[in-house]
Amino acid sequence: MFQTFAATTTPKTGAPRLAALRAAMSKHGVDGFLIPRSDAHMGEYVTQRDQRLAWLTSFTGSAGFCAVTADHAAVFADGRYTIQAAAQVDTNAYEIRNIPNDKLIDWLNNTLPEGAKFAYDPWLHTVSQINGIHTAKRDDITLIEIPNLIDEIWLDQPDAPLDKMVPHDIKYAGRTHCDKLAEIGAELTATNHDYCVLTQPDSIAWLLNTRGTDLGQTPVALCFAIIKSDATAMLFIVPEKVDENLRTHLGKNVSTQDVATLGECLKTLTGTVRVDPKTAPIAIQNILMENNITFATGDDPTVMPKACKNPTEIAGTTAAHIRDGVAMVEFLSHVARLGDVPQTTEIDLVKQLEKCRRDTGALQNISFDTICGSGPNGAIVHYRVNNDTNREIQHGDVLLVDSGGQYLDGTTDITRTIAIGPVSLEAIRANTLVLKGMIAISKLRFPSGLAGRDIDAIARHALWSAGLDFDHGTGHGVGSFLSVHEGPQGISRRANTPFSPGMIVSNEPGYYATNQFGIRIENLIYVKPATQLSGADDREMLEFETLTMAPIDHAMIDLSLLENGDRDWLNTYHAKVLKTLSDRISPDALTWLKTACAPL
C-alpha cells in the first residue's frame, strides 16, 4: 500500500516543541525564526526529514509556514487549509492566520520588539521571498541567516532518503539528455550566461533523463545541478544515491559531485551564472555575491521544454492513460456492483482503487493521495480521508474520487463523480453544468498565443449562467512521469504562459455545495495544432486532445441542459472509451462499461 490513513500528528506536541525552539532562539540570540513548509527545492512535496513545519506545529497542509517570536507564534495557511490548521494545531500555542489576507510582514512588524533580530535558514527561502520581507520590514528589524533551528532541536529527525537515482529510459524520454543539454546550453549562450544553477529536482530529472523515489508520489531524486553553456553539467547529489548504472547513463558530459560541495563549487565559477529568483534558495545567491561572482536572474531554462512534451512522451502518456483507464473502469464497475447501498467506506474504496492500479502491473506509485469524498466530504476540495474522517458510503450520496497513477510512460490524474443510487436534482443540475464546462474546454479551438487565463471563463460559463462557480483553477499542468502539478501551463486566472503544442493540462471544473456534496469531472488533455477547418481564417489555432479514458456517470446528467454539441461530444468520447478499453478489461467490467458508454 502506498497510501496510509493514520493521523500523523497531534496538537499535543505543539507547545513543548515551541518551547524548545524558543530556547534555541534564545541561545542563538535571535528574537524570531521562520519555519517554511518547503525544503531547499521549493517543490510541493518534501521528505520526512524536511517536514519541519508539521513536526513543530502539527499542521500537515501542503503549503504554509510558521513564524515564532519569544511571545507569539503564528501558523499561516491559505483558504484550502485554514479549517484543517485549526483542527491540527494547538491554538493555545499558535494563532492561525489566513494567507494571502494576513501578511507575514504585517505580523512581524506588529509583533517583533524594537531592534529585533529575525532569523531564517537561507536554504529554505527563495530570493524573492526574503527580498519581500527586506523591503517592507521596520527599519529597526535585522534579518539574520542561521543554520536551521528545528534541525537542532528535532532529536529524532529522520535521515534523508538514500534511494538510488535511476536512469529514465530513452524509450520514455524520447530525447537523450545530451540533446537536452545542448538545447539548454544554446539557450544560455544566447542570453550570454555561462552557467545556470538548477535547484528543482524535476527540472534536473527531465534534463538528465533520471528519476528517483525520494518524494514518493513525485518520482525524483533530490539534487542540484550546475549546467554549463558548453552542454555539460555537474550534478550535486548525496553520493550514496549514485551507482555504476547511473554513471554509465550520465556519461562524460555530466559529472556527479557530493551535494555537500555545491557551495564550494559555486565559489569557483568564472563567468555569468543564471539563477531563478522564484525558486532558488537565497543561500545560493549569497554565495555568489560574497565571492564576487557575476550572476543574472532568469527563468529556469528547462521549464518550457519540459512542459512541451515530445511525440514519444505524448505516445507514452497516451498509453499510460489507456492503462489507467483500465484500472478506473475496473474500479468504477466494482463500485457499481456494490449497488445502491454499498456498505463500504471511503478508505475501502481508496484501497480498492489502488489495487486496481497495481493490478496493471505497471504502477510505480500513485501520483497523489486519492481524494475520495462521499456526501458532505466531497465538498471539501482538498479532502484526504483518514481513520478519523472515514465515512460509510450512503444511499443517495454523491461520491467524488480524484486520483492518479505514476507509470514509467506517463502521469495520470482523473476525477469522476458518481451517483450512489438516486441523488438530488440539485446535484444532477450542478453536475450537468460542470460537465458542460468540461466539454467546452475539451472541444475548444483557440488562437495561438493565448494563455490559460484567457480561456478559463469557457469552463465556467454554464455555471455562471446559473449563478454558480468554483473556487479553484480549472486546470494545472502535468508532467511526464514527473510531478502531477507542473508549471507553467494551466487553466486559471494565474496561468499567464501561452499554450504551446505538447503541454499537458488537467480540465477539471467543479461545484461544491458545503455540507451536501462535491462535484468535479477531470480529464487530462494536451495541446496540439488545430486541425484545418473549411472556411476558417489562415490564423494559427490550437486545440486539445483528451488523454483520460473512463466513462462519465450518465445518472448525473440532465439531458435537457445539454446542447446538441455537448451530447455529441459525450457520445463520441464514450464510444472511444468503449472501443479502446473493451479488449483490456475483465468480463464483469466490460458488461458494465457497455452500459456506461451507451449513447445518450
Added chain:
Amino acid sequence: MFQTFAATTTPKTGAPRLAALRAAMSKHGVDGFLIPRSDAHMGEYVTQRDQRLAWLTSFTGSAGFCAVTADHAAVFADGRYTIQAAAQVDTNAYEIRNIPNDKLIDWLNNTLPEGAKFAYDPWLHTVSQINGIHTAKRDDITLIEIPNLIDEIWLDQPDAPLDKMVPHDIKYAGRTHCDKLAEIGAELTATNHDYCVLTQPDSIAWLLNTRGTDLGQTPVALCFAIIKSDATAMLFIVPEKVDENLRTHLGKNVSTQDVATLGECLKTLTGTVRVDPKTAPIAIQNILMENNITFATGDDPTVMPKACKNPTEIAGTTAAHIRDGVAMVEFLSHVARLGDVPQTTEIDLVKQLEKCRRDTGALQNISFDTICGSGPNGAIVHYRVNNDTNREIQHGDVLLVDSGGQYLDGTTDITRTIAIGPVSLEAIRANTLVLKGMIAISKLRFPSGLAGRDIDAIARHALWSAGLDFDHGTGHGVGSFLSVHEGPQGISRRANTPFSPGMIVSNEPGYYATNQFGIRIENLIYVKPATQLSGADDREMLEFETLTMAPIDHAMIDLSLLENGDRDWLNTYHAKVLKTLSDRISPDALTWLKTACAPL
C-alpha cells in the same frame, strides 16, 4: 456638419518640412528630435495646433510618432495604421516602422552617431516614455530637453482654441464637484499625499463638472489642475476660457490660474505631490525634482470614480441612448428605403446619419468620425471615408456603420452591419457567429472581481469554433458626455481592472474578410449587480444591462446557428427596442421598425 471628407495632408510637404526641422536641429546643436502624436495631455485627440506629427510627416493616424536625425527619419505606426502611413507619407523622406515590433530604442541605437544629443519636448512625453529610452539607450547618447522645434519652424501654426470652459449641469453629473473634491481629497489623505497633479482634461472635466469644445468630439477644455487633500483645487487654464458663469460654478474651493503659471506654482508646493507617471509629462516631474519637492508616483485618483457612473449618469446615458436609437432607426430605415440598389455613397450615408442625429435637437457633436465601410472598405477596421476612398454602395454589399453621438446626458457608440440586397452565405455565417458572441456577453453573469481579460473569450468562443477571430478588443470603456474611449474598464486581453457597477463598456465583436467585407455588431452595456437567481450560490455576481437601442439586421442571421437562448435574447431585445422607440420616430421609420423587430 461636424465631419469633413477632404484629405487634410499631402505627401509633398514631408520633405521640405523635414529639411526645415533638420536646419532647426542643427541650429540648436542637437543630432535628433522626437515628434509624438500627443499633446501635453496624452489623450486620443489633439487640437489643430498640436497636430505636429501630421504637419511634419503628413501621417494623420491617431497614434504614432516620428524620430528624426541628420540622415534618417522614421514614422512609427501600429498595425492599424501602417498601410495608411505608407500612403500618406513621402517614403523617400521617411521610412515607415511598425510598432510594437520595431522599437524606437533600437532605431535610435542603430541610427544616432557616436556621442549624439537626442532632443525631445518634455511637455509632450510621459515620465514612463522617457524612462524607457533612458534605461535602454547607448551610453554615449545624451538625452536633451528643448522647446519644441516644430513650433519654431511651423510658421502658420494655428492658435490654441479659446472657447469657454462651461459648467456641466448637476442634473447630468449627479454629484457636485465639491462632493467629488472631498472624495479625492480623502483618497489623497489616505495615501499621505498633500497634492495631486491632474494632466488629463477628462479627469478634470469629471472632477469639476465642466466641459468644453477644444477637442471637438471629446467635450473637454484643455487644462491642468492641482488637487489638494483639503478638497480644494487650482485649475490652470488659458484665461480667455474662463468667464463669470464658470467662476460662479467653480466657487471658492476652486481657484483659476493662468496655465502659463503652472510651473511656478508647482515650485511653491510644500508636502508630497502625487504624479501619475503613465500620463503626466516628464516636464512636471522635472520641475518638482529640480525644486526638491517631494513627489510620489500614483494613479490619477479620478479614473476609478469617473469610470463607475452614478445613478444620475446611468439614467442620463439611458436617455441619450434612446434618443440616439431614434436617430439610428431613422437612418437605418432610410437605408432600407433606398432598396437593394441604393445609388448612394459612403459619404452620403455619413452625412445622412449625422443629419438624423442632429434632428434629435440635442446633439452636441458626433463622438468620433463615423466609420462607414461598404464591401471591401468594411474590412479595414479603422476605415474613415474621404473624397478619395468614397465608394458607391453596391447591390450585394455588406455595409458596416460605426458611429456615435455626444449628448449632454451621455455618449453613444453603436455599430450595425447591414445587408444591401442578398449577401454571401459566408458573410451571413460570420455575422451570425459575431452576433452569438455579442449576445453571450450581453447575457453574461460572472463573479465579482473579474476583469475584461477574464471574459473576452466568451465573445470569441463561437468564432473560434469555426476557426475565426478578430484582431481588436471586444470592448472599450465609454464616458458620460466625455471620451468615447475611456479607461480603465474594457473587454480585451489588456483589460486588467476588475469590473465595478456603473462602468460602461462597448460590446463589439467583429469579423473581417480582407478585400471582401467587414462585420461588427456593437452595443454599449453597463455593469450592475446581478439579479438573484433561485438555486444560485450566495457569491456576489455582476451582469450587464444593454443601453443601445437599434435593431440588428435579420437578413444577416442564419437561424440554424443560433441556440434557443440566443434567439430568445434577440427577440426580447427587439421587442424592447420597438416598444421604447415606437412613439418617438417618424411613421415611415415605424413601419420599417415593426418589420425589423418582428420575432424570429
